[in-house]
Amino acid sequence: xxxxxxxxxxxxxxxxxxxxxxxxxxxxxxxxxxxxxxxxxxxxxxxxxxxxxxxxxxxxxxxxxxxxxxxxxxxxxxxxxxxxxxxxxxxxxxxxxxxxxxxxxxxxxxxxxxxxxxxxxxxxxxxxxxxxxxxxxxxxxxxxxxxxxxxxxxxxxxxxxxxxxxxxxxxxxxxxxxxxxxxxxxxxxxxxxxxxxxxxxxxxxxxxxxxxxxxxxxxxxxxxxxxxxxxxxxxxxxxxxxxxxxxxxxxxxxxxxxxxxxxxxxxxxxxxxxxxxxxxxxxxxxxxxxxxxxxxxxxxxxx
Ligand SMILES: Nc1ncnc2c1ncn2[C@@H]1O[C@H](COP(=O)(O)OP(=O)(O)OP(=O)(O)O)[C@@H](O)[C@H]1O
Numbered sequence: 571x572x573x574x575x576x577x578x579x580x581x582x583x584x585x586x587x588x589x590x591x592x593x594x595x596x597x598x599x600x601x602x603x604x605x606x607x608x609x610x611x612x613x614x615x616x617x618x619x620x621x622x623x624x625x626x627x628x629x630x631x632x633x634x635x636x637x638x639x640x641x642x643x644x645x646x647x648x649x650x651x652x653x654x655x656x657x658x659x660x661x662x663x664x665x666x667x668x669x670x671x672x673x674x675x676x677x678x679x680x681x682x683x684x685x686x687x688x689x690x691x692x693x694x695x696x697x698x699x700x701x702x703x704x705x706x707x708x709x710x711x712x713x714x715x716x717x718x719x720x721x722x723x724x725x726x727x728x729x730x731x732x733x734x735x736x737x738x739x740x741x742x743x744x745x746x747x748x749x750x751x752x753x754x755x756x757x758x759x760x761x762x763x764x765x766x767x768x769x770x771x772x773x774x775x776x777x778x779x780x781x782x783x784x785x786x787x788x789x790x791x792x793x794x795x796x797x798x799x800x801x802x803x804x805x806x807x808x809x810x811x812x813x814x815x816x817x818x819x820x821x822x823x824x825x826x827x828x829x830x831x832x833x834x835x836x837x838x839x840x841x842x843x844x845x846x847x848x849x850x851x852x853x854x855x856x857x858x859x860x861x862x863x864x865x866x867x868x869x870x871x872x873x
Contacts, residue, residue: 584647586611586731586762587632592641594627594786601627603786605641609731612760614753616767616777618865623783625766626664629735632764633661646730657686660729662720664736664766670709674700674719677708678726685727694722699748713740721749731762738769750776774861782865784872797864801833804857807849814847830857 587609594602602624609615617625630636632643634650648655668677674695682690695701698718703711708719717740724732738746746769753763753776767773773780774794781791790797806827810818817840823830833856834840841851 584644585609586613586646587615587764588642588644589628589632590642592628592631592643593639594624594631594636595639600786602631602638605783605786605788607781607788607791609762609764611730611762612757613779614757614763614765614777616765616773616780617783618767618770618773618780618861619783619789620869624786625783626735628783629733629764629766633659633733657727658730660724660727660732662717662724662732662734662737664739666716666720668708668716668719668723671707673705673707674711674722675704677719678722681723682726687727689728690726691728694725695719697725697752698722699745714742714745717741718745721752725756729761731764732756733764735766736768737765738767738772746772770860770862770865780861782868784869789872790868794861798858798861799864802830802857803833803837804853804855805829805831805851806853807844807851809848809850810844811848814844814849817843817847827852 585608587607589608590606592602592605593600605624605628607615617628619625627636631638631641632645632650634656643650645652645655646658650656672680678690678695691697695704698721700715700718700722703715708716711719717737721734721737724734738749741749750772753765756763757778765773765777777794779791779793780797782789795801802822805818807814807829808827810829815821818829818831819834820832821829822832837854841854844851
């Protein structure tokens with residue numbers, strides 16, 4: 571993997587994140603052990619892995635909050651220690667507290683000034699569903715509202731890369747769906763997102779690519795189709811004669827009335843042929859293993 575990585579010159583097309591051979595040890599415990607990956611511009615990358623896998627440590631090394639023992643990182647085509655790259659990165663830490671005596675609007679103004687932006691995004695409180703709480707003190711916010719504010723802080727300076735460490739852990743289902751829409755809107759605008767989340771369904775819905783960390787190493791990585799394998803079709807059928815069974819092609823699994831086959835090029839043509847051969851078709855659905863199943867298989871195989 572390392573050989574395929576090239577930081578290249580600083581251009582708008584340099585990867586948003588380039589990490590090569592990151593290592594970190596805390597006393598005798600190896601937290602991160604040779605992690606390399608990239609996040610492209612406008613790409614949403616999910617970082618997955620069990621507790622203690624090293625995800626937060628990787629994020630902190632990328633952002634210059636933890637000094638790596640070895641390895642290199644570039645953000646937006648510049649070394650991560652370069653203030654010009656950091657100014658274009660929005661970060662929502664896993665654990666954070668804002669000054670409880672400030673209002674939400676004041677927190678945003680403060681962070682826009684800290685980021686040195688002349689053009690803060692004034693609509694960002696609306697984007698995270700806090701438009702009507704701008705004048706309220708943060709000390710009175712619920713956990714979920716604080717997390718929404720944290721997201722607004724990460725976005726206020728119009729970043730080119732957003733790093734979100736468990737952004738929805740305190741959010742209700744509607745809040746999670748809002749964040750999902752927000753991430754997809756960011757991607758539309760070409761903003762890159764690095765998302766660390768234990769909510770696998772969420773990662774599966776929004777991420778273009780996934781890196782799975784385990785015991786400080788990359789256990790697997792790839793696009794969802796790469797990780798989840800060939801797609802299949804599940805059909806509930808009865809009255810399947812020999813000719814219909816032959817028409818189904820390669821059957822990968824059979825459980826009573828349920829048949830799982832490799833996804834055919836033309837599903838309607840298959841169904842029409844099956845009906846023509848006297849088959850009763852009760853259900854047709856996509857069959858692909860979930861990211862959760864894949865993750866568990868990878869992690870259990872790694873024990
Ligand atoms: N400041 C620190 N001092 C000592 N050990 C640390 C420190 N930070 C992290 N570690 C250790 O490094 C390993 C990786 O921790 P890290 O927080 O990166 O994991 P994680 O994948 O983010 O976990 P989680 O999903 O639980 O948040 C763990 O064994 C942890 O105990």
